[in-house]
Ligand SMILES: Nc1nc2c(ncn2[C@@H]2O[C@H](COP(=O)(O)OP(=O)(O)OP(=O)(O)O)[C@@H](O)[C@H]2O)c(=O)[nH]1
């Protein structure tokens with residue numbers, strides 16, 4: 001069986017994280033993973049595709065069940081080293097219908113068909129001789145092999161594992177599928193490329209494609225976030241009135257719809273980002289990134305993600321306008337406050353700088369037909385920062401989230417997150433765009449592109465922090 005891309009069988013003892021490693025390396029959250037030994041029953045292939053091209057293919061296999069018995073059989077057929085793989089083939093042929101060796105046959109078959117070997121052990125458990133039968137069997141196949149030490153728990157037996165594994169494998173690496181980031185993933189691929197000369201070039205090519213692809217994902221993510229902010233700031237909700245004047249209920253209704261529209265925009269953006277990073281199952285199964293109990297318009301959200309009064313003033317004042325004009329700018333739509341001095345604003349400013357007031361409700365007259373009320377575009381200066389903070393936090397979590405994660409993990413909302421992405425210089429640049437988005441004119445495509453580029457810079461800064 002020949003194929004153009006490198007293929008590897010991920011093998012080892014039951015319950016050592018083989019499937020987790022396949023899941024992490026193939027960015028596939030459909031791999032079956034559980035803490036019950038024997039979860040993987042049959043070998044399954046997981047190709048990693050980028051733009052339709054298979055970069056490499058991993059085989060998730062069942063764990064060894066009867067390695068000492070298999071090895072004993074092999075040793076009853078002594079041959080020279082160059083013939084040992086034939087003994088493995090003879091074992092497979094002879095035991096194909098023997099259910100006692102189902103798992104061994106499943107894991108050996110892809111190797112005999114040409115796959116390289118990735119042997120997985122748990123570095124938090126002591127080394128013991130019982131693994132030697134497994135490693136001996138693998139050696140019989142004659143296929144290129146490497147070992148990965150997965151630190152499942154906190155105890156650390158890495159050194160003794162290394163001493164043992166290095167006698168059997170050319171390359172031994174520590175790899176944690178739960179926490180490994182992109183750079184560790186790439187470093188592992190670099191190691192794999194060294195396993196066999198024929199794989200070096202294709203693997204290097206794959207790594208280059210993979211890196212370009214990663215850049216593209218960052219760009220797509222930034223574009224989703226940029227569009228979210230633009231649409232949230234510029235969106236307008238309109239409600240036809242029953243009578244001539246707007247009733248209290250009608251005002252509440254338009255505000256309710258307006259808020260829901262913003263919530264829906266945020267939710268849709270989160271879904272898109274999860275899709276971009278192949279994490280479609282995240283929300284459904286884990287509900288983990290939904291900012292539970294932290295509504296977009298809650299005080300808690302505002303205090304964690306929003307700007308303080310002073311920060312807002314800095315943003316406005318440095319976005320091009322003088323302080324006086326900056327204040328005028330702040331109160332577009334609030335004619336009452338136009339030209340007011342900072343000190344005199346008082347309570348009204350807190351409505352503006354605070355989080356209650358999003359936009360004025362305007363009553364629109366129409367010569368034909370009925371009157372209506374309208375809410376939007378966004379006047380609240382803080383909301384774009386809240387939206388951005390939440391979107392960046394969400395995206396950064398998704399980007400760093402292992403595809404091998406199956407259990408719910410709570411993240412502590414970190415109030416210092418803001419300092420990771422928002423410096424004064426950045427506020428100034430952002431504020432310029434936010435002002436444009438709030439104006440009712442259609443924003444030109446290139447403005448949105450520039451804003452996307454700015455968001456991408458921030459996103460990468462956050463990811464590197
Ligand atoms: N904390 C932590 N848990 C891990 C890690 N790797 C695997 N696990 C957990 O260990 C258990 C077994 O992982 P699997 O990937 O299913 O192991 P396997 O080797 O494929 O197991 P079988 O298919 O049963 O042979 C799962 O509950 C995983 O979530 C790790 O690096 N850290």
Ligand SMILES: [Mg+2]
Nearest residue numbers: 018019039040
């Ligand atoms: Mg498994």
